[in-house]
Amino acid sequence: MTNPTQDLASRVEHRFYGDLAPWWPLISPPGEYAEEAGFAADLLSAGGQTRTVLELGSGGGHLASHLADRFGLTLVDLSEPMLAVSRALNPTATHHQGDMRTVRLDEQFDAVLIHDAIDYMTTEDDLRAAIETAYAHVRPGGIAVLVPDDVAESFEQRTAHGGSDAADGRAVRYLEWSWDPDPSDSWTITTYTFVLRDADGVVETAHETHRLGLFPRDTWLRLLTEAGFKASAHNELPTGNDHPRTWFVGRRPA
Incomplete structure (x- = not known):
């Protein structure tokens, strides 16, 4: 049986994140991210004076492209080909290659965002590690926003x-x-x-x-709390045919 952690480590070996990366703007065009970027920006700003944002698992930078006019962005992804796509789209952002479970930039930010790349955390240990990375990079008083595609209670084929x-x-x-x-x-x-x-x-x-990982709401809230955050959950109400998601917010005490 394949080890889920090995699955995560080999994610860049998927063609999706390798030689197919240049096709990403056609597979999932940046314009499709405008609505959720607006929702993300509101939550990221809820921490007060939010000027700098670190996105972990930023992929091709399509969500980030809608945030660049509001925040100073630092973008981290495991896949170098996806980072190349993002650098072309987000030339003003700082880019780093790294694993969201282990990367340490020796820098703190007003907010940390982990979009749907958090779905590649398929074990509780991996999810805990990613949340701890977020906590390590959020300044006291700052905020982290995590956006899985699904939680266990609402998953449907x-x-x-x-x-x-x-x-x-x-x-x-x-x-x-x-x-x-x-x-x-x-x-x-x-x-x-x-x-x-x-x-x-x-x-x-x-x-x-x-x-892809799938965890109950209580697991998300518990792991955020154990990391040191004050945790909450917010339901997204998208227009169109997109399925609603639960956005998890962690506030680091000042």
């Missing part, structure tokens, strides 16, 4: 599809399918199928399977 076209003739279409093989454990499965058309019209397909 689902499918999604999307993709977009580029002006140079490239295009992507994808199908995403998520399910929980064993509700008694702490992870689910999401599979992706991509159809990629390059500028010359050559079509390639790619398939990936990802293991």
Whole structure:
């Protein structure tokens, strides 16, 4: 059986985060992040004077691109190819390669954000380590915001599809399918199928399977509290067809 921690460590070996990274702006265009970025900005600002934000697991920087005009951003991701995408999109941000469980920048920020990359924490130990990293980087009085795609109480099997076209003739279409093989454990499965058309019209397909963490609300709140945060949960009310998520907020005592 595959060790979940090894799954996390090898995440950059997925094509999704390797040679397919340049396709990310077409797979999930930055414009699709505007609404949730607004929700994130409001929570990040709830800590008071929020000027600097560290995002752990920042990926291609699509969420960050909507925050750059409000905050000074430092972006950390495990995948160097995804960081390259983000550097092109967010030239004013500081970028570092690192694992959200272990990275230490010897710097504190007004706020720390961990978007859906937190889903790659498939064990409680991994989730605890990521939360401890967030706490280590939040100044006293600051705030951390963590955004899993799902919590155990509300997870449902689902499918999604999307993709977009580029002006140079490239295009992507994808199908995403998520399910929980064993509700008694702490992870689910999401599979992706991509159809990629390059500028010359050559079509390639790619398939990936990802293991993602799934924890009850109480586990999130307990681990945040154990790390030293004052923890709370906030329900997102998105428009359109997006499923609502629970956003977890940790306030570090002043």
